[in-house]
Amino acid sequence: MRDVEQVFRDAVRDTPLRRVRCRYRGGTVPFGLKMEAHGSSGSVKDRTAVGLLRQLHQERPLVPGTVVVESTSGNLGLAMARILPEIGCEFLAVVDLKTPGPTMRALRDMGARLVVVDEPDGRGGYLLSRLETVRRLCAENPGYRWTNQYENPAGPRMHSRTTGPEIVAQAGPELSAVYAPVSTGGTFAGISAHLRDARPDVARVAVDVTGSAALYGDPGQRRIPGIGASRPSLFITPGDYDRAVLVEDAEAMAVCRILHEDLGLAVGGSSGCTVRALLADHEGPDGGLSVCLAADGGEKYRETIYSDEWTVAQGIHEDVLRAVKQLRYEGLSFTWARSA
Ligand SMILES: Cc1ncc(COP(=O)(O)O)c(C=O)c1O
Incomplete structure (x- = not known):
């Protein structure tokens, strides 16, 4: 590795x-x-992904097999999906119906797992529904690590x-x-x-x-x-x-x-x-x-x-x-x- x-x-x-x-x-x-x-x-999200993943790694090493989860409209996901396999980690992307088709295909092709949120958040997008989904996934799977791009x-x-x-x-x-x-x-x-x-x-x-x-x-x-x-x-x-x-x-x-x-x-x-x-x-x-x-x-x-x-x-x-x-x-x- x-x-x-x-x-x-x-x-x-x-x-x-x-x-x-x-x-x-x-x-x-x-x-x-x-x-x-x-x-x-x-x-531009390559930079963001590295900032977030480095922080996670410094808090607790990202050992091979770790599942990293993030809510992403696409580009951060593409960056994570490219970087994480190189260190033996998995990526679970929470995307939504507005995520461009080619981005979804590229994420899957790079081995990411996708959860597609289809419930609008009532505020013109899907962000709040995506974040709710991430929180639920992390609660159900305590080993998951969340980079939390909106707050980190x-x-x-x-x-x-x-x-x-x-x-x-x-x-x-x-x-x-x-x-x-x-x-x-x-x-x-x-x-x-x-x-x-x-x-x-x-x-x-x-x-x-x-x-x-x-x-x-x-x-x-x-x-x-x-x-x-x-x-x-x-x-x-x-x-x-x-x-x-x-x-x-x-x-x-x-x-x-x-x-x-x-x-x-x-x-x-x-x-x-x-x-x-x-x-x-x-x-x-x-x-x-x-x-x-x-x-x-x-x-x-x-x-x-x-x-x-x-x-x-x-x-x-x-x-x-x-x-x-x-x-x-x-x-x-x-x-x-x-x-x-
Ligand atoms: C195409 C594009 N433009 C702008 C932005 C805005 O970046 P930020 O989330 O850092 O505000 C992003 C973030 O994903 C993006 O993908």
């Missing part, structure tokens, strides 16, 4: 910051996309040690703002803590979707996986951000489609949210470089946010088309700029 700490170290790698030139409303907005799809399991400070700590410093180093002195999506809030809280200490001049923008209560919104229907939550983040207080933005899901999907058309790059829906939030703030150049966290890639969303059939079924097809048309009318276009 491989050394546990070595497995953890190997699972986290630096991801690229790609520079993009964006034209919008007569101005040019240069920004960086922090491409977390290049992480070892394809999302080891998650944000990992981002304050890796994601935040990488962004600061890659963007350099011109860095003026960071836009990061919020679900548990761990990614944003960690980046924000690092910026507060290392670059207090940089604006920290927390990005959520309408229908999410993760920041200040009211819970309701949400369609984009990965971002948002049915309840407020336990990691973020108003002092942790300079601005908090709620993005309409159809608008975020429109931005995803335009990025894809212009750059050939498919990003996940939460990345569309961060870029949409950036556009809302910038009607002209501000002289600095903003960074948008692209928490994952778009491949696993081909059947959802990139699919017309799906947007029709969701009743938002016209909204997405209208948003694309409006943004194009406002002059939105993207081209690659030199890379960091």
